[in-house]
Amino acid sequence: MTPKKAGALARYSYEFLNQASIAVESYISQRLSGACARGLDYDIPYGTGAASQPKGFLNWTGVGSVTGTNFNRATALSMEAQILDANADQLGVPRWISKGSLRSTFKGREQSTGKGNWLVENNNMIGYDYSTISNQLATDDLFFGIWSTIILGYWDML
Numbered sequence: 115m116t117p118k119k120a121g122a123l124a125r126y127s128y129e130f131l132n133q134a135s136i137a138v139e140s141y142i143s144q145r146l147s148g149a150c151a152r153g154l155d156y157d158i159p160y161g162t163g164a165a166s167q168p169k170g171f172l173n174w175t176g177v178g179s180v181t182g183t184n185f186n187r188a189t190a191l192s193m194e195a196q197i198l199d200a201n202a203d204q205l206g207v208p209r210w211i212s213k214g215s216l217r218s219t220f221k222g223r224e225q226s227t228g229k230g231n232w233l234v235e236n237n238n239m240i241g242y243d244y245s246t247i248s249n250q251l252a253t254d255d256l257f258f259g260i261w262s263t264i265i266l267g268y269w270d271m272l
Contacts, residue, residue, distance in 0.1 A: 209259070
């Protein structure tokens with residue numbers, strides 16, 4: 115692993131900081147740690163590996179993908195097949211992750227027209243959990259993977 119540096123900037127007035135309350139320090143700490151967490155949330159998939167960014171999983175070779183603007187059950191099964199064919203399912207249980215609006219779209223998309231069965235039901239798609247969403251992802255990006263295998267090394271943190 116190669117260390118990358120990141121940080122967040124918080125601007126507050128002297129009067130605000132001078133308040134005799136531990137809550138002020140806690141408030142600032144929460145804001146800074148939230149900013150750092152959102153940065154990681156973005157960098158884990160999209161990071162370039164250059165400058166201060168870690169290398170996101172989309173920039174590693176060997177990461178499978180599918181294409182298609184009309185995502186359907188067959189496309190989801192193709193994504194599952196890539197994980198199964200690589201024996202990656204032995205590392206853990208795969209899960210779906212996307213922006214919340216995309217999951218909502220899939221909840222309204224039928225698997226078969228007129229059958230009343232939806233692509234996502236009870237936060238589940240083709241038998242795998244789809245309860246995790248992130249507002250840091252691009253609108254149309256959908257990922258299926260074993261997220262417990264992502265390794266982050268922290269040298270120092272808030």
